[in-house]
Amino acid sequence: MGQLLLNNVQKFYGDFEVLKGIHLEVKNGEFVVFVGPSGCGKSTLLRMIAGLDATTAGDIVIDRLRVNDLPPVKRGIAMVFQSYALYPHMSVFENIAFPLRVEKMEEAKLKAKVEHVARILHLDQRLQQRPGMLSGGQRQRVAIGRAIVREPKIFLFDEPLSNLDAALRADMRIELAKLHRQLKATMIYVTHDQIEAMTMADRIVVLNAGEIAQTGAPLELYHKPANIFVASFIGNPKMNFLPVTCTSVSDAGVEVAYEGQKAVIPVTPRQGAVGKALTLGVRPEHIQIGSGDIALTVVPTVIERLGAQTVAYASLDGEGENFCATLPGSAGVRPDQPIVAGINVADCHLFDQTGISFERHVELTDIDMNLLDPTAAA
Template sequence: MGQLLLNKVQKFYGDFEVLKGVQLEVNNGEFVVFVGPSGCGKSTLLRMIAGLDGTSAGDIVIDGVRVNDLPPVKRGIAMVFQSYALYPHMSVFENIAFPLRVEKMEEGKLKAKVENAARILHLDQRLQQKPGMLSGGQRQRVAIGRAIVREPKIFLFDEPLSNLDAALRSDMRIELAKLHRQLKATMIYVTHDQVEAMTMADRIVVLNAGEIAQTGAPLELYHKPANMFVAGFIGNPKMNFLPVTCTGAADKSVTVDYKGQTLTVPVTPREGVVGKALTLGVRPEHIQLASGDISLTITPSVIERLGAQTVAYAALDGEGENFCATLSGSVGVRPEQPMLVGINAADCHLFDGAGIAFERHVALTDIDLNLLNPTALA
């Protein structure tokens, strides 16, 4: 088993509250990713689960046992750090075996566990080599192997791929996803990389200023962000935000005005919303050339040509450099050349004055609906 409960967990450094009553439940076998900006408390929270930092208030419960006062070795967890933390004078075998030798495990059983972990991680041909002879990705696999042999209830990963180059990060993401399916273990992973979060997680926990801004499956956070913070954080490039005024509301839509253009957004209205200043959100990948339900003139200032896509960072109708459009790679966009783009209401998000999202009526396929609820695929 590997169930985790965080019950109103707080952390203070002096008078500064780093974590503000975090409440979270992680189910056995889940792959949960903590994301958020620097300083949001994600690594601190992981270290508290590991027992490397103490809690100021609240409870950490693993498989029904309160572990606040237990040392890391007694919690049934294994942690993989950003730095590999390998012993350079030891072989790969001895690095993986180290925690088992500390436990004084019988040699035959130890050898079997190390060889099994090495086989899972494709290190069986490297067991007699030293870490200095390995690539970065292989060293990280050794660090993961050292965690696997302990057979922990919960694996903790603290930005384990951040020291690798882009190609290795991509390869290791795939390896970690395969490892999770193979071990069926509970894994909690901290990263600042949205691609890692979106591609590996069963559930993402978005942290902001020591609080959980939203939890949900990757596509849930993408299609239905709870607030402007999550909407702007999930997605790359980030969502565009436009100031609008509400001019009408119906059963399942809210009508807004943007510079004399009317847009009816398919969201659930709220009482008293008519006449209020709201914020319209649209992702760069939902900007299209020429017409839409409303049209905008943008003037690209910086253009990134990525092959399949062209990303244009632009001034919007003279409002400044605050707009981004992700277009087809074949589009002939040029800097400082105005162009007409369109937005469709079905692609839009709407937020109130406090930044809270209106509930969207998103048309999703059956597969998408399953992905919004990963337990449906279990």
């Protein structure tokens, strides 16, 4: 088993509150990713679960056992660090075998376990080499192998791919996803890279300033962000935001005005919204060239041609590139040449003055609903 419960977990450094009453339950076999900007507390939270940092308040419970006062070795966890933390003078075999030697495991059993793990990670031809002879991706697999061989209840990963180049990161994402399916183990993974979070997680925990901003499956956070912070953090390039005013509400949604144009956004209305300044959000991939329910003329300042896609950045206020459109690769856009950007209301998000989102009327297929909670179908 590998169940984890965090109950009102807090962390102070002096008078500074790093984590502000974290409540979270991780199911056995889940792949949960902590994501957020630098300084949000995600690595601190992981280290507290591991027992490397003490909690100021609250309970950390693993398989119904409160572990706050237990050392790391007694918690049934294994941690993979960003820096690999391999012993350079030891072979791959000895690096993987190290925790078993600490436990004084019988040699024949130790050898069998290390060779089994090496086969899983495609390291069986590298067992006699030292870390300095390996690529970055191979060294990371050795570090993962040293964690696997302990057969922990929970695997903890602290930004394990950040030292790798882009191609290796993509390969290792695939390897980690395959490994999770093979081991069926509970994994908690910290990253600042929301692409890693979206592609690997069963569930994402978005942290902001020491608090959980939202928890949910990747597609849930994409389609139904709870607030502006999550909406801007999940998605690449990030969501566009336009200032609008609520002119009326009805069963169909909330009517907003933007630069003389009016459109009804299909969201659940709220009392007292009429006359209020709101924020309209639309993702760059939902922008189209030409007319839409809302249209605005923008002048691209930077064009990125990526082959299948063209990304155009523009300024709405002349003070920086604060508008982005992801267009087909064949789009004939040019820097400093105006284009009409069309927005359809079905693709829009709406946020109140405090940044909280209005509930969207999103129609999802049965497949979408299963993807919103991958653990439900397990």
